[in-house]
Amino acid sequence: MIGRRIPRIDGPIKATGEAKYTTDIYLPDMLVAKMLRSPLPHAKILNIDISKAKKIPGVKAIITGRDAWDIRHGFIETPRYPADQYCLANDRVRYIGEEIACVAAVDEDTAYEAIDAIKVTYEELPAVFDIFEAIKPDAPDIHEFRLPDLIEPFKNVGGRCANSFGDMEAAFKKAYLIREDRFETQLRTHCYLEPQATVAYYDVNGKLNVWTSSMGVFRKRMHLSKILHMPLSKIRIHKSWVGGAFGGKIDLFSHEFCTSLLSIKTGKPVKYVAERDEIFSYFRHGQPMVIDLKTLVAKDGTILGQIVRCYNNCGAYRGSGVVCIFLCWGFIILPYRIPTLDYIGYSIYTNNPVRAPQKGHGAPQVRFAVESQLDIIAEELGIDPIEIRLKNARQKGDILPNGDTIKNAGLIECIEEIEKKTDFRKKYSKNLKEVKQYKNNTRFRRGIGIGVSSYFTGTLIYPHNSAAIIKFNDDGTVQCYTGALDIGQGAETILAQIIAEELSIDIKDIEIIAGDTDNTPVDIGSWISGLTYVTGNAVKKASEDARKQLLSSAAIYLNVHMDSLDMRDRIIFVKDNPERSITFSKVLENHIRDHKGDPIIGKGFFRGLKDAEHGPSLKNAKGAWSDSYAFDAQVAEVEVDMHTGKIKVIKATTAHDCGFPINPLLVEGQIDGQVSMAAGQALSEEIIMEKGITLNPSFLEYKLPIATEMVENDYIDIITEEYKKGHHFHTKEVGEGYVSGILAAIANAVYNATGVRAKRLPIRIINNLS
Amino acid sequence: MINKGVKKRLITLNINDRDYHVIIDDRDTLLYILRDKLMLTGTKDACGVGECGACTVLVDGKAVLSCLMLAIDGQGKKITTVEGLAKDGKLTDLQKAFIQYGAIQCGYCTSGMLMSVVGLFNTNPNPTKNDIKKAIEGNICRCTGYNKIIDAIEAVKDKRLKDKNDR
Numbered sequence A: 001m002i003g004r005r006i007p008r009i010d011g012p013i014k015a016t017g018e019a020k021y022t023t024d025i026y027l028p029d030m031l032v033a034k035m036l037r038s039p040l041p042h043a044k045i046l047n048i049d050i051s052k053a054k055k056i057p058g059v060k061a062i063i064t065g066r067d068a069w070d071i072r073h074g075f076i077e078t079p080r081y082p083a084d085q086y087c088l089a090n091d092r093v094r095y096i097g098e099e100i101a102c103v104a105a106v107d108e109d110t111a112y113e114a115i116d117a118i119k120v121t122y123e124e125l126p127a128v129f130d131i132f133e134a135i136k137p138d139a140p141d142i143h144e145f146r147l148p149d150l151i152e153p154f155k156n157v158g159g160r161c162a163n164s165f166g167d168m169e170a171a172f173k174k175a176y177l178i179r180e181d182r183f184e185t186q187l188r189t190h191c192y193l194e195p196q197a198t199v200a201y202y203d204v205n206g207k208l209n210v211w212t213s214s215m216g217v218f219r220k221r222m223h224l225s226k227i228l229h230m231p232l233s234k235i236r237i238h239k240s241w242v243g244g245a246f247g248g249k250i251d252l253f254s255h256e257f258c259t260s261l262l263s264i265k266t267g268k269p270v271k272y273v274a275e276r277d278e279i280f281s282y283f284r285h286g287q288p289m290v291i292d293l294k295t296l297v298a299k300d301g302t303i304l305g306q307i308v309r310c311y312n313n314c315g316a317y318r319g320s321g322v323v324c325i326f327l328c329w330g331f332i333i334l335p336y337r338i339p340t341l342d343y344i345g346y347s348i349y350t351n352n353p354v355r356a357p358q359k360g361h362g363a364p365q366v367r368f369a370v371e372s373q374l375d376i377i378a379e380e381l382g383i384d385p386i387e388i389r390l391k392n393a394r395q396k397g398d399i400l401p402n403g404d405t406i407k408n409a410g411l412i413e414c415i416e417e418i419e420k421k422t423d424f425r426k427k428y429s430k431n432l433k434e435v436k437q438y439k440n441n442t443r444f445r446r447g448i449g450i451g452v453s454s455y456f457t458g459t460l461i462y463p464h465n466s467a468a469i470i471k472f473n474d475d476g477t478v479q480c481y482t483g484a485l486d487i488g489q490g491a492e493t494i495l496a497q498i499i500a501e502e503l504s505i506d507i508k509d510i511e512i513i514a515g516d517t518d519n520t521p522v523d524i525g526s527w528i529s530g531l532t533y534v535t536g537n538a539v540k541k542a543s544e545d546a547r548k549q550l551l552s553s554a555a556i557y558l559n560v561h562m563d564s565l566d567m568r569d570r571i572i573f574v575k576d577n578p579e580r581s582i583t584f585s586k587v588l589e590n591h592i593r594d595h596k597g598d599p600i601i602g603k604g605f606f607r608g609l610k611d612a613e614h615g616p617s618l619k620n621a622k623g624a625w626s627d628s629y630a631f632d633a634q635v636a637e638v639e640v641d642m643h644t645g646k647i648k649v650i651k652a653t654t655a656h657d658c659g660f661p662i663n664p665l666l667v668e669g670q671i672d673g674q675v676s677m678a679a680g681q682a683l684s685e686e687i688i689m690e691k692g693i694t695l696n697p698s699f700l701e702y703k704l705p706i707a708t709e710m711v712e713n714d715y716i717d718i719i720t721e722e723y724k725k726g727h728h729f730h731t732k733e734v735g736e737g738y739v740s741g742i743l744a745a746i747a748n749a750v751y752n753a754t755g756v757r758a759k760r761l762p763i764r765i766i767n768n769l770s
Numbered sequence B: 001m002i003n004k005g006v007k008k009r010l011i012t013l014n015i016n017d018r019d020y021h022v023i024i025d026d027r028d029t030l031l032y033i034l035r036d037k038l039m040l041t042g043t044k045d046a047c048g049v050g051e052c053g054a055c056t057v058l059v060d061g062k063a064v065l066s067c068l069m070l071a072i073d074g075q076g077k078k079i080t081t082v083e084g085l086a087k088d089g090k091l092t093d094l095q096k097a098f099i100q101y102g103a104i105q106c107g108y109c110t111s112g113m114l115m116s117v118v119g120l121f122n123t124n125p126n127p128t129k130n131d132i133k134k135a136i137e138g139n140i141c142r143c144t145g146y147n148k149i150i151d152a153i154e155a156v157k158d159k160r161l162k163d164k165n166d167r
């Protein structure tokens, strides 16, 4: 079952339209909620007058910041980085679109009418949108918050992460070449197809029932409990299918709080579904970044040291910006050996909407910069892109600067194999020669480029762990209880495969009951790239526990030692004499009879980083980060129309060390999606903002890839880990690591085709053509 | 309030071979009636303004964006939604191929995608890869990069053509 291309188990309900997403939840007597948002980027709220709105027939409740408790929330909440955002603005708004009031009414029209009737008086304050403006001494203060240990004379610093090691002076002395560049990545967004949506129903027993489009139910419950001042036990997040997230649905959102409070106030179910233009304009996107990168190399291309400054525009509240600047450090030190580093990342407040993680969370930004510069350096040194990468690649046994060990690394194999498969060196040098000699006057030029990346496999952040329960029906079929939430990646299918493997049963005999805070055990959630590793191992252990109980019971009835038994298709048999057997069903029946009613229940749990108390420091990047790291090398082949500047990605090849694929079909699917997202980021996608206003708030204008822009994909598996019975496994992440190498590869391929080096995304070569 | 004073009327819509009598007002879209009034939530609303294809249904066999069509214009026509594809509890070859080839991830685009493809096959049983891409160009999928969707559609095409030739 492990390693097989099993079609996903939620296929049929999704192919028939039966699967219920949050947007599909309709409850009797349900009210519709709509949001009043700030039209100003920075202002004091002097007064909110809801008297007229309240009187409109059909309006059931209106809430403003005054109805909320004086509680703030944050993506992370630590003493260094206290929560900084209210669910509804209190006395101040800091970006266009910030939530001010929420209305529950009998229908959408009435709700909007009430929104229009609310009168807010503002006192406008000066606003700042650009990070380098925001850090100036005369910039307006967006928050009162000051980082206690900030040494720079910068304003509006929401977070700072600094880490350095090695002897930089010595590196400078040894350096043959020093290269310094600035790279900029744009504001991109997730484009999950299912809009943000929540249904909340506070029932007569005082239980708050919530369906919300999210990435992890236990994290949402924790946030809601805090912000609503309600015990965890009084909140139940129900399972609903999730129509894509890509990082954009992990934070707590205002509408989740508002629907909950409105339901508490009205006693009726309340539903909020964001309009698409609201999502584009006001919701959380990825993190645009400016990266100043100085790299010191020896003559043979060995990296001697790097000096890196990352400036992240985190928007009006901290969001995940401070996590992103920690991760940027990580994506600098991961794939290559960096003996000397001076790293500082800044997360800077501006009067823009808040930012969230998006696939890669710092890696696309960093890898675009590093991989582009590495190609520049290689060319200056006269060595090829493959050689310089092989020279610096991390290897098995390496110790990362934070102390983590690289247990297994297939990066060298990834680079070598992809070179062979794509005939990289030959194509690359041919194109480069033609470009250099200005020989290529053809309209359509081809180019090839490579990028390398590495990604972590889960870390410690609430809820830290996953647990699972395996129980049996009388006929021996299995139900697994897991808090995992399948957001499209195939979590439920993977978990079912693990159970099928451990119990040697057909996947059809397994039912997964998932993603419900009342009915399933705690789960880490579908984020921080840890689900398959953490939840997968919890499910594996639960299955092992159940298997052991079944075998030891069967041993009694078959009168043999349990070691001589095996199982297949819900039958336990003696290995040497398969005729001697007993069905699961019979074992269960006998076990219940002989063990005072015990029906055999398997229990399992798992937490990564077993020796660490908490995750790594966001201040100085010290401390354990992850148990294992995935590696990849990706190659892009592009075609550029030299008349129009249009760039097409013809083919992408991904060589990946994901440990081992539990389901290659799903792994390929993850790669396909990430390559497509990277092509979008490289070539067309950008949220264009002016003074806090989004100028292109629609799918059409945002220009994400459509079917005619499909990129053909090829895959190379580099297997470095294995699945063993009786041990926990170290499969690695595949959900977001493959969006970065290919992004850099596309930029490098464009250079290879045209001689134009992109330092800003999306790549625009037209200005460079003459 | 925009809809105050808008007259409601009773109309009949034939959806998935069944007559539904629904009260609408003239500006209701077909998508709104399908989802909010008839609870046929297989058809998705991901933008509401004709840019994503998630709401695609068949009207007299042709793929149509139900968010851009008024419910009132659906009278006297044969409307098919994703719920109407499987017959007697059996999935169609296209649905099966979507599952088998990994064309479904989060699934939010799936119903619209399927309906666009059914619409394509209705007019062109032998589409080229390019025809296929064109036919689903208006259906956004953020999860799959379209690769396995196109694989699935091509497989169905090949299988259908082969079955026809074998007959």
Ligand code: FES
Binding pocket: B044, B045, B046, B047, B048, B049, B050, B051, B052, B053, B054, B055, B056, B065, B066, B067, B068
């Ligand atoms: S909902 Fe109709 S096209 Fe998007």
Ligand code: FES
Binding pocket: A193, A243, A244, A488, B103, B104, B105, B106, B107, B108, B109, B110, B140, B141, B142, B143, B144
């Ligand atoms: S499968 Fe998620 S949008 Fe297509």
